[in-house]
Amino acid sequence: MTVIITGASRGLGAAIAERLISNGNDVFGIARNADQLLYDSVSCDVSSYESLKAVAKRLRQEKREITGLVNAAGIAAMNLALTTTEASTQKILQTNLAGTIYCCQHFAPLMIRRGAGAIINFSTIAVAIGLKGESIYAASKAGVEGFSRSFAREVSDFGLRVNCIAPGPIDTDLLNGVSDEQIQRIVAQQVITTQHTKDDICDLIEVLLDPRSNSLSGQVLHVGGA
Amino acid sequence: MEYADAVNIVREKVEELSNCSNLSEETQLIGDGSVMDSMKLVELCLALEDEATEVGFEFDWTSESAMSRARSMFRTVGSLATEYAAQSEK
Numbered sequence: 001m002t003v004i005i006t007g008a009s010r011g012l013g014a015a016i017a018e019r020l021i022s023n024g025n026d027v028f029g030i031a032r033n034a035d036q037l038l039y040d041s042v043s044c045d046v047s048s049y050e051s052l053k054a055v056a057k058r059l060r061q062e063k064r065e066i067t068g069l070v071n072a073a074g075i076a077a078m079n080l081a082l083t084t085t086e087a088s089t090q091k092i093l094q095t096n097l098a099g100t101i102y103c104c105q106h107f108a109p110l111m112i113r114r115g116a117g118a119i120i121n122f123s124t125i126a127v128a129i130g131l132k133g134e135s136i137y138a139a140s141k142a143g144v145e146g147f148s149r150s151f152a153r154e155v156s157d158f159g160l161r162v163n164c165i166a167p168g169p170i171d172t173d174l175l176n177g178v179s180d181e182q183i184q185r186i187v188a189q190q191v192i193t194t195q196h197t198k199d200d201i202c203d204l205i206e207v208l209l210d211p212r213s214n215s216l217s218g219q220v221l222h223v224g225g226a
Numbered sequence: 227m228e229y230a231d232a233v234n235i236v237r238e239k240v241e242e243l244s245n246c247s248n249l250s251e252e253t254q255l256i257g258d259g260s261v262m263d264s265m266k267l268v269e270l271c272l273a274l275e276d277e278a279t280e281v282g283f284e285f286d287w288t289s290e291s292a293m294s295r296a297r298s299m300f301r302t303v304g305s306l307a308t309e310y311a312a313q314s315e316k
Contacts, residue, residue, distance in 0.1 A: 061279070105288075109272055157265045 007073030011172035046099030152218035191225025251304030
């Protein structure tokens with residue numbers, strides 16, 4: 001019983017992997033540089049369709065029982081759309097949106113074969129509040145939300161659930177360069193006006209992976225409320 | 227893989243999944259009159275992928291025209307068998 005986690009070497013992905021492993025789960029990590037990971041993992045860029053296809057083939061040949069997929073890989077620009085380069089725009093869309101789609105395309109069949117599984121994708125509060133200075137990041141994550149809602153319906157009959165977690169500002173590398181004042185302005189727009197933590201996200205991940213969440217699919221869960 | 231062998235494999239899988247028998251190369255797999263729904267079509271793809279792995283090739287079912295009634299490889303048992311046989315030779 002294995003949970004695949006992308007973006008596993010840093011930030012939320014690393015925290016989620018650590019939490020699941022510490023609670024006795026088998027984790028398979030995917031990261032651009034997985035060399036330093038101490039558990040079963042592979043170096044792979046989620047923006048590469050062919051690389052992910054090869055990873056899925058490997059897992060299928062190893063007959064791994066995949067029970068969950070957590071698409072935590074993501075990048076942000078902290079930039080105005082008008083001052084963002086084409087290369088940066090492409091990279092954000094390719095990693096956040098296409099990467100999430102590719103992972104679902106390649107890894108969902110592994111769960112379909114066993115007739116059950118939970119997929120958790122990541123959005124952001126930036127979508128719900130129309131965050132200034134993050135329009136391209138927000139666009140990529142709005143795409144993830146739309147994809148997740150539709151994909152949830154496409155795989156529901158196979159026993160798969162697809163949900164999104166949309167956190168507010170969490171203390172990870174993605175917040176580098178964001179001032180405390182900016183963070184507080186965003187937090188103030190949440191329903192619960194405190195900054196949440198990686199632990200809060202890990203708690204929610206465990207809930208969504210749990211079969212007791214079987215009635216929940218196609219949802220966007222706003223951590224802190226939005 | 228010969229076309230006739232591919233037809234037998236595809237027909238056998240479709241018959242298993244659809245609970246229909248005596249299917250032909252003209253049996254439709256998508257659209258009105260199809261013996262499969264989209265869920266069964268995915269299951270068929272997975273079954274054919276497993277079969278392909280056993281005999282030593284990779285079956286890629288993604289296609290720009292998967293749901294096109296005019297061009298899809300999933301139009302009929304015969305069209306899918308043609309694609310399956312072609313991929314076995316790559």
